[in-house]
Amino acid sequence: MERITIADAMRNLEALLQVLDNAYWEAGEIAHKDVIYDIISTVHIEINELAKLSVEDHYMAYEPITGAFRSSQQKLKVLHSNLQKWVNRSATLKLLESELPVVLSLLSQEH
Numbered sequence: 001m002e003r004i005t006i007a008d009a010m011r012n013l014e015a016l017l018q019v020l021d022n023a024y025w026e027a028g029e030i031a032h033k034d035v036i037y038d039i040i041s042t043v044h045i046e047i048n049e050l051a052k053l054s055v056e057d058h059y060m061a062y063e064p065i066t067g068a069f070r071s072s073q074q075k076l077k078v079l080h081s082n083l084q085k086w087v088n089r090s091a092t093l094k095l096l097e098s099e100l101p102v103v104l105s106l107l108s109q110e111h
Helices: 006-026 030-051 055-059 073-081 090-108
Strands: none
Touching: 006 030, 006 055, 006 090, 030 073, 073 090
């Protein structure tokens, strides 16, 4: 498995945040918005913790820092498995289909 650096992880998480913001506003049901918002909050916390690291550390291998992000895997999987039902806009759907597996791989890496 290819090593994912902290810089790579930050780019992946920030890309996911951008598309999740669109998905949140496009979601038609409050329950879907709640799941998406929870993921957004968790990813924000993880990015904030990563931002505290020194720039020199960004080449190091990534490991999830916060417990909230480590435990978000289930909600990310729920979102991923319900994309066709929850996301109506095709552009947002396409972006989520490409970004979610990348972020899920951050959580499933063997360290």
